Amino acid sequence: MTALLALALLAPATADAHGIWGHVHVTGWAVENMPDDELRQFLLEPEVFNALLFGAAFTDTGYAVDSAASRAYSEHTHWEPFIEDFIEWIRVNDPPPWNTLESRKRVAFLMGCASHGLQDTLFDSLFLYQIEERDGAGQDFADPGTDGFLVLDEHVRFQPEEDIPMETLLELYAGLEEEITEDVIRDSVDLTVSVYVNADIGWSVAEGMGVLHGPSLPWTRVHYMDPVVPGSLRAEIFPTMRYQQALWKRLHGELSADDVTVFAYPESPRRLLGHEHAQTDSWTSLIFGAGVRYEDGLTELVGPDGAAVPFTQGNNRWGQGHTRLIRLMPDADLEPGGWYTARLMPGVSLIDGQTSTEAWEHTFQVECDPPDSELCPDLGDIAVASLDGVPAEPAGGTVDTGTKSDETNGGCGCVTAPPTAGGLALLLCGAVARRRRGTGLRRG
Ligand SMILES: [Zn+2]
Known part of the structure; x- marks a missing residue:
C-alpha cells in the first residue's frame, strides 16, 4: 500500500472527474435496481453482466496511452453519435432476439459504454460544479478522489474481466480521422487492465488516490454518494437505469421521441x-x-x-x-x-x-x-x-x-503518469478526456 501510494504521488496532477471504478459500479448498481423484468434478467446473465461492466471501463482506456489515435477512439466512445451508430449496427447486422452469447455480450458492452458516457455527463455537468463551489477543487482531484472513496468506504465489489467485441468496434471506428487498429486498442486496454482494472492492485491504487485527495475534498468526501445531490455517484444510479431502459427500446426500435x-x-x-x-x-x-x-x-x-x-x-x-x-x-x-x-x-x-x-x-x-x-x-x-x-x-x-403536458399536472480522472514511470499512466478516468471533449472531435 505504501509503495502504491508512492506511485500515486508520482503521478502529475492532471487527473480528471469520474473514475473507472465509479463507472463500473454505477453501471452495475443501475441494473440491480431495475424492476425484475426482461432487461434485468438479460443483463444479469453472468458473462453478459461482465461485458456490460467492462464496456463501462473500456470507454476511458484510450486515455491510458499518449497517442492521438487512442484518445480519439476513447473520446468518440463517450458520445451519442457512437452509441447511435452501434445501435444501428446491431439492428442491421444482429437484430434481436440475441440467441448467442456473443450477441448478448455485444449488446451489453454497448450499454456499458453508453452508461459511462451518460455518467460523465451527469457528474461533469452537475456534481463537478458543486465540488468547485464547495471544495474549490476540480477534476484533477474529483475523478481519482471519488474512485478512492468508493474503496475506502468498501462500496466496491465488481471486478470485470476483459471482454471486447473487437471486430465490431474496428468497423465502427473506421470513420474516424485517426486510424484505429486492433493494436491501438490492445495497447490501451492492456495497460489499463494491468495497472487499474484488475483484482490484484486495482482497488489498492484507487484507495491510494482516495487517501491522497481526501484532504482537498472535504465536502465531496461527505456527499459523493449523497442521493440528494444531483450528479453524485449514488444520484447517477436511477438516471443510468432509465437510460439503459431507453437503450433497450432503441435497440428494438421502440423509443418514441x-x-x-x-x-x-x-x-x-x-x-x-x-x-x-x-x-x-x-x-x-x-x-x-x-x-x-x-x-x-x-x-x-x-x-x-x-x-x-x-x-x-x-x-x-x-x-x-x-x-x-x-x-x-x-x-x-x-x-x-x-x-x-x-x-x-x-x-x-x-x-x-x-x-x-x-x-x-x-x-x-x-x-x-x-x-x-x-x-x-x-x-x-x-x-x-x-x-x-x-x-x-x-x-x-x-x-x-x-x-x-397533456397528462396530470403537474471524465475521468485519468491520472496520467509519464510512460517512464513504469507505464503507470492511469486512468481514474476522463479528465484528460474531458479537456479534449470540447475540441470538436465529435460529430454530434
Ligand atoms: Zn470517461
Missing part, C-alpha cells in the same frame, strides 16, 4: 435544494434517453404564478451537439417553498431523426428557507438506489420523472 426525457433533477418528490440563482443548487436538469440536438429555446421555466421565469438554458458541460442533458439555470432568485415547472417544448430533434410532438413537464417545489413544516412538510421515505444487489423499495422503475 415523446418519451426521450427519462429523468429530471430534482428527482421527484425531492425538492430543489436552493433558491439562490447563483448557486448550482438552483438548477433544474432534464436527462434524455437518446441524444437531443441542442439549440436555444428547447425549454421553459414557469413560476408559482404561472409566469415565465428568467433563466439561462445550458448544454452539458462539454457542449456536444447531441446532448443527453439540458440545464435550466435561473437568472434571478427563486421563491422558497414555491412550485415551478420545467418544460421541454415539442419539436426537439433526436439523433435517430425523430422529432417530438408533445411537451414534457417536470413540476417541483423549492426547499423552504427558513424551514417551514407546513409549507414544506417532511417528505417521508424516498426510494434510494440500493448498493447491495437488492432493488430499492419501491423499485427504481417506479421513480416519477415527470409528465407529458
Whole structure:
C-alpha cells in the first residue's frame, strides 16, 4: 500500500472527474435496481453482466496511452453519435432476439459504454460544479478522489474481466480521422487492465488516490454518494437505469421521441435544494434517453404564478451537439417553498431523426428557507438506489420523472503518469478526456 501510494504521488496532477471504478459500479448498481423484468434478467446473465461492466471501463482506456489515435477512439466512445451508430449496427447486422452469447455480450458492452458516457455527463455537468463551489477543487482531484472513496468506504465489489467485441468496434471506428487498429486498442486496454482494472492492485491504487485527495475534498468526501445531490455517484444510479431502459427500446426500435426525457433533477418528490440563482443548487436538469440536438429555446421555466421565469438554458458541460442533458439555470432568485415547472417544448430533434410532438413537464417545489413544516412538510421515505444487489423499495422503475403536458399536472480522472514511470499512466478516468471533449472531435 505504501509503495502504491508512492506511485500515486508520482503521478502529475492532471487527473480528471469520474473514475473507472465509479463507472463500473454505477453501471452495475443501475441494473440491480431495475424492476425484475426482461432487461434485468438479460443483463444479469453472468458473462453478459461482465461485458456490460467492462464496456463501462473500456470507454476511458484510450486515455491510458499518449497517442492521438487512442484518445480519439476513447473520446468518440463517450458520445451519442457512437452509441447511435452501434445501435444501428446491431439492428442491421444482429437484430434481436440475441440467441448467442456473443450477441448478448455485444449488446451489453454497448450499454456499458453508453452508461459511462451518460455518467460523465451527469457528474461533469452537475456534481463537478458543486465540488468547485464547495471544495474549490476540480477534476484533477474529483475523478481519482471519488474512485478512492468508493474503496475506502468498501462500496466496491465488481471486478470485470476483459471482454471486447473487437471486430465490431474496428468497423465502427473506421470513420474516424485517426486510424484505429486492433493494436491501438490492445495497447490501451492492456495497460489499463494491468495497472487499474484488475483484482490484484486495482482497488489498492484507487484507495491510494482516495487517501491522497481526501484532504482537498472535504465536502465531496461527505456527499459523493449523497442521493440528494444531483450528479453524485449514488444520484447517477436511477438516471443510468432509465437510460439503459431507453437503450433497450432503441435497440428494438421502440423509443418514441415523446418519451426521450427519462429523468429530471430534482428527482421527484425531492425538492430543489436552493433558491439562490447563483448557486448550482438552483438548477433544474432534464436527462434524455437518446441524444437531443441542442439549440436555444428547447425549454421553459414557469413560476408559482404561472409566469415565465428568467433563466439561462445550458448544454452539458462539454457542449456536444447531441446532448443527453439540458440545464435550466435561473437568472434571478427563486421563491422558497414555491412550485415551478420545467418544460421541454415539442419539436426537439433526436439523433435517430425523430422529432417530438408533445411537451414534457417536470413540476417541483423549492426547499423552504427558513424551514417551514407546513409549507414544506417532511417528505417521508424516498426510494434510494440500493448498493447491495437488492432493488430499492419501491423499485427504481417506479421513480416519477415527470409528465407529458397533456397528462396530470403537474471524465475521468485519468491520472496520467509519464510512460517512464513504469507505464503507470492511469486512468481514474476522463479528465484528460474531458479537456479534449470540447475540441470538436465529435460529430454530434
Ligand atoms: Zn470517461
